[in-house]
Amino acid sequence: METQIIFILFGSFLLLLLIGAPITVALGVSTLISFIVLEDNPIKFVQIAFTSVGSFPLMALPAFILAGALMESAGLSRRLINVAESFAGPFTGGMSAAAVVACLFFGAISGSGPATTAAVGMLMIPAMIERGYSKGYSSAITASAGGLGIVIPPSIPLIIFGIAALGMPPPPAAVEAHGTFQTVSIPKLFIAGFVPAFLIAGSLLVMNYILAKKNNYKGTSEGWSARLIWCELYRGFWALMAPVVILGGIYSGFFTPTEAAIVAIFYTLVVGTFIYREMSWEKLFTALETTTWLTGRVLLIMFTATVFGRLLVENEIPAVIAQGMLSFTDNIYLIWTLVIFFLLFVGMFMETLATILILVPVMLPVAYSMGIDPIHFGVVMICTLGIGFQTPPLGENLFIASGISKISIEEISLKALPFAFINTVAIFVIAFFPEISLWLPRFFGY
Amino acid sequence: MSKFWKIADNIESYICRTLLAIFVCLLFLQVVVRTLFSFSFSWIEELSVYMFVWFVFFGASYAAKMGAHNRVTFQFKFLPPGAIKYIEAFADLFWLAFNVVFVYLAIDFIFNKMNKFQSSQTLGFHLSWVYIVLPIAFTLMTIRILQVNYKKIVLKEDMRDPDAIDLDAIKAETDATKN
Numbered sequence: 001m002e003t004q005i006i007f008i009l010f011g012s013f014l015l016l017l018l019i020g021a022p023i024t025v026a027l028g029v030s031t032l033i034s035f036i037v038l039e040d041n042p043i044k045f046v047q048i049a050f051t052s053v054g055s056f057p058l059m060a061l062p063a064f065i066l067a068g069a070l071m072e073s074a075g076l077s078r079r080l081i082n083v084a085e086s087f088a089g090p091f092t093g094g095m096s097a098a099a100v101v102a103c104l105f106f107g108a109i110s111g112s113g114p115a116t117t118a119a120v121g122m123l124m125i126p127a128m129i130e131r132g133y134s135k136g137y138s139s140a141i142t143a144s145a146g147g148l149g150i151v152i153p154p155s156i157p158l159i160i161f162g163i164a165a166l167g168m169p170p171p172p173a174a175v176e177a178h179g180t181f182q183t184v185s186i187p188k189l190f191i192a193g194f195v196p197a198f199l200i201a202g203s204l205l206v207m208n209y210i211l212a213k214k215n216n217y218k219g220t221s222e223g224w225s226a227r228l229i230w231c232e233l234y235r236g237f238w239a240l241m242a243p244v245v246i247l248g249g250i251y252s253g254f255f256t257p258t259e260a261a262i263v264a265i266f267y268t269l270v271v272g273t274f275i276y277r278e279m280s281w282e283k284l285f286t287a288l289e290t291t292t293w294l295t296g297r298v299l300l301i302m303f304t305a306t307v308f309g310r311l312l313v314e315n316e317i318p319a320v321i322a323q324g325m326l327s328f329t330d331n332i333y334l335i336w337t338l339v340i341f342f343l344l345f346v347g348m349f350m351e352t353l354a355t356i357l358i359l360v361p362v363m364l365p366v367a368y369s370m371g372i373d374p375i376h377f378g379v380v381m382i383c384t385l386g387i388g389f390q391t392p393p394l395g396e397n398l399f400i401a402s403g404i405s406k407i408s409i410e411e412i413s414l415k416a417l418p419f420a421f422i423n424t425v426a427i428f429v430i431a432f433f434p435e436i437s438l439w440l441p442r443f444f445g446y
Numbered sequence: 447m448s449k450f451w452k453i454a455d456n457i458e459s460y461i462c463r464t465l466l467a468i469f470v471c472l473l474f475l476q477v478v479v480r481t482l483f484s485f486s487f488s489w490i491e492e493l494s495v496y497m498f499v500w501f502v503f504f505g506a507s508y509a510a511k512m513g514a515h516n517r518v519t520f521q522f523k524f525l526p527p528g529a530i531k532y533i534e535a536f537a538d539l540f541w542l543a544f545n546v547v548f549v550y551l552a553i554d555f556i557f558n559k560m561n562k563f564q565s566s567q568t569l570g571f572h573l574s575w576v577y578i579v580l581p582i583a584f585t586l587m588t589i590r591i592l593q594v595n596y597k598k599i600v601l602k603e604d605m606r607d608p609d610a611i612d613l614d615a616i617k618a619e620t621d622a623t624k625n
Contacts, residue, residue, distance in 0.1 A: 020522065020530070021537035022515035029540050032547065045548060046555040049580055054499045056491055059473070062466065062501070078620075118611045122620045255477070262473045285463065292462040293514050293608065296505025300515070351516040393520055403613045 005315055009034045009308075023354045024297075027304035031311050038315075045307055052306035053299050056258060057186055058163050062295040063261030064154055067268060068110045069287035071242065072119070074272025074279050079236035080105040081123055086232040090219035093212025095131050096138065099124040100145040100204050104197075107149010108243060111156040113352075113389035114396040117146030121404045129405070133217050139405040140415035143397035144423070145204055147389035150352065151197040151382055153190035154246055154257065160298070160353050161378040162186040164360035167306065170368040171319065178371035184378070186257045187250050188446045192375045192437045196383055196430045203426040207418055238271045251444065298353050305354075309361025318365035325366065335370055336431040339363070340384055344424070347388025348395075355385055372434075379437045383427050390416050390423075458508035458586065465501040469494040489568040496566075496576045503583035511590040514608045531598045538591050545588045552580040 012033050016026035035042045071077050084102035088094040099120060107116040121142040128138035150157050165184040175181070182188075233240070246264050249255035255263060272279035312318060325335060346355055359381070367377045389397040392413050402409045430436050453460070476490045509515055517537075522530050556574045564573045597603045 017518045018521060019537045020517050020534045021540055022517050024515060025541040028544050043551055043555055046552045053502045054495050056495055059498050114611055118616050122616050259477050265470060266474055288463040288466055289459055292505045293509040293512055296502055297509040297514050299502040300506035349520050350518055354516055
């Protein structure tokens with residue numbers, strides 16, 4: 001019966017995806033079919049539609065999307081890019097390093113890889129070309145760094161992972177074998193993601209330095225312009241304070257993530273209206289509308305993915321997968337390798353948030369039964385999915401970068417290969433050494 | 447009459463923007479009151495979660511109207527562009543069927559299966575007032591799916607991909623601030 005249900009559930013799911021049904025429909029319909037086959041009562045759908053979405057921590061999602069949209073239209077994000085650009089200075093590869101840092105800042109706020117590539121690339125790619133960087137290189141580094149933002153807290157994928165993981169308590173067998181696991185919470189994930197995010201950014205910067213040295217991309221000869229840096233810091237002060245308010249509030253335990261996002265919304269409205277004076281009613285309405293369809297789309301998947309996950313767990317399908325994996329190998333490093341390559345592959349074809357919602361119910365119980373810490377697993381999962389933005393065939397960042405620099409996608413993806421490689425190495429390091437993700441939350445007493 | 451249709455065409459957007467603005471303000475009020483007076487309204491959290499549920503499902507219907515629900519499209523790369531919309535319309539039949547079943551289940555649940563005493567903890571009203579959004583929003587979504595496919599197949603309109611980034615607009619903005 002179990003194998004038959006696996007076949008029906010995953011078979012109809014993949015078939016529906018193949019004929020181009022929306023991901024949420026593929027999940028919902030395949031689950032409904034399985035319910036009918038199992039003669040289970042589908043009234044659960046209605047209750048789950050309400051309970052999966054009606055949770056207070058989940059409200060952090062629209063709040064952060066709205067805060068990000070407002071920060072963009074109020075001019076906060078652009079000022080952050082300018083600050084990063086002013087630091088380019090006399091270093092070898094300084095300009096491209098500044099582009100990476102700008103992506104880090106901007107991505108943390110917008111949470112969207114392609115939007116980060118577009119906003120940063122529009123300013124930095126021409127600036128790099130002006131300083132003698134090749135078009136292909138400038139596009140490749142921006143496209144590669146554009147995906148960083150989804151890892152940096154406050155990160156929307158981490159929120160989605162946290163909510164999905166909250167509904168997946170560790171199976172009793174796993175607790176018996178590996179002791180109790182720590183509970184998942186969004187603030188904990190945000191703190192855990194901090195060091196890995198900088199490790200990945202650092203790996204990009206190292207690769208950038210090596211390649212810039214090889215290609216002889218020198219900095220300006222005038223050296224630092226203290227005046228320029230001071231000027232941009234002054235103009236960007238209120239924008240720089242935004243992450244401080246959000247992350248400081250969450251890390252100190254003063255705000256929940258939802259509250260921090262709400263405060264960020266009003267902070268942005270005040271700064272955008274009275275200090276930067278770029279806010280308008282029209283921009284506010286556009287931001288509200290963008291938040292509406294982005295949230296509606298993701299959380300409809302949340303609903304169907306929750307019923308899908310519930311069905312999996314009730315039929316103990318993750319246990320079957322875990323057994324299959326364990327009979328193949330019980331070497332944790334080999335298992336991590338398989339997981340990372342699988343995530344890299346899926347990340348190439350499917351939208352990030354949908355991927356998280358579908359794979360958490362399948363993979364997290366498996367991770368538990370391997371004794372993997374859920375927080376650590378979440379961080380590795382999000383970092384790995386971030387790479388999907390910079391790899392063909394669906395790397396949206398590549399398309400955006402190619403649209404800006406007018407260079408073919410093939411050339412950019414070729415130039416982006418070293419960066420994808422070093423990122424993957426960084427992810428393996430993060431996966432093999434759990435302490436990189438876990439010591440900071442412990443240090444903060446979570 | 448045309449004004450009526452214009453409002454009807456964007457009804458979810460109006461509802462959602464209002465709900466979003468209200469629950470964001472309510473939560474802000476809660477944060478301010480808690481920080482300044484270390485006091486909290488017990489009803490704010492519950493009410494805002496209910497408004498959020500309404501916001502999500504109307505938002506999902508609005509996303510359907512914009513054709514924003516993600517599909518995996520890589521396998522269509524080698525097909526002629528004209529054929530794709532027919533395949534997707536066929537796939538949407540499953541979506542319609544799912545919605546019809548779901549609306550039936552939701553109505554059945556609300557009017558026949560719900561416990562008479564299942565009420566909101568702090569506000570006192572019966573929870574069917576929250577659940578009622580499910581049949582309404584999924585019916586609206588069904589209409590939107592038909593509307594989108596009618597536009598694509600009969601009127602042969604090109605739907606704008608809501609995820610597409612308008613590079614020209616960003617370029618204009620970047621240039622404007624540089625000077």
